[in-house]
Amino acid sequence: MLEIKRLILGPVQTNTYLVADSANRQAAVIDPAWDGERIAVEALGLGWTIGAVWITHAHFDHFGGAAGLVNGVKAPPLVALHPDDLSLWKSGGGWRLFGLRIDEPPAPSAWLSDRMSLSLGGEQFEVRHCPGHSPGHVIFVCEAQKTAFVGDVIFKNGIGRSDLPGGNEARLLRSIRENILSLPDDVRLYPGHGAQTTVGAERRANPFLVSGSLP
Ligand SMILES: [Zn+2]
Ligand SMILES: [Zn+2]
Secondary structure, X not given: OEEEEEEEXXXXXXXXXXXXXXXXXXXXXXXXXXXXXXXXHHHHHHOOEEEEEEOOOOOHHHHOOHHHHHHHOOOOOEEEEOHXXXXXXXXXXXXXXXXXXXXXXXXOOEEOOOOXXXXXXXXXXXXXXXXXXXXXXXXXXXXXXXEEEEEOXXXXXXXXXXXXXXXXXXXXXXXXXXXXXXXXOOXXXXXXXXXOEEHHHHHHHOOOOXXXXXX
């Protein structure tokens, strides 16, 4: 069984997800948005061991806490990123545009690729490459547990911005169609900002997807 703890962190209210297999308390952090030390303390309090940090994409508000988190746990976790977002990661994920500073992030130690499989305890996640909001955006899908972490690709009643450097609206809509709307309706979606939703709810009511403009 997956256990999920959401923390809302940082200057743009980003969702950080602590995810664990309840059977063995092995945990991953999806998007250590901000306040990395606090994420480490939270995991400790839950009795979870953080073995990995999975990054949906390299905007600063999704990894601003990576340095603090890695320094705040005993054994440094693996930090996994899609290589198409590496230059964004190295340049600070756009924080300069927002006039904010983040601590120098650790170098990624694992590379994500489309359709690769990640284990978390006894559960399996599939990585799906979903460019459009950023070039190397990925989502993490655990179909057995009807759960997907979707970063800034799709939100409850919204979709990600495509006007930032490396963004592309047509590509984003294609990513949503191929990798999210292809999932069963009862899969829960955990976005990078705002409330959770389901594939079915967005298929029916997301104004960006029901207008008939979906390619
Ligand atoms: Zn973003
Ligand atoms: Zn974001």
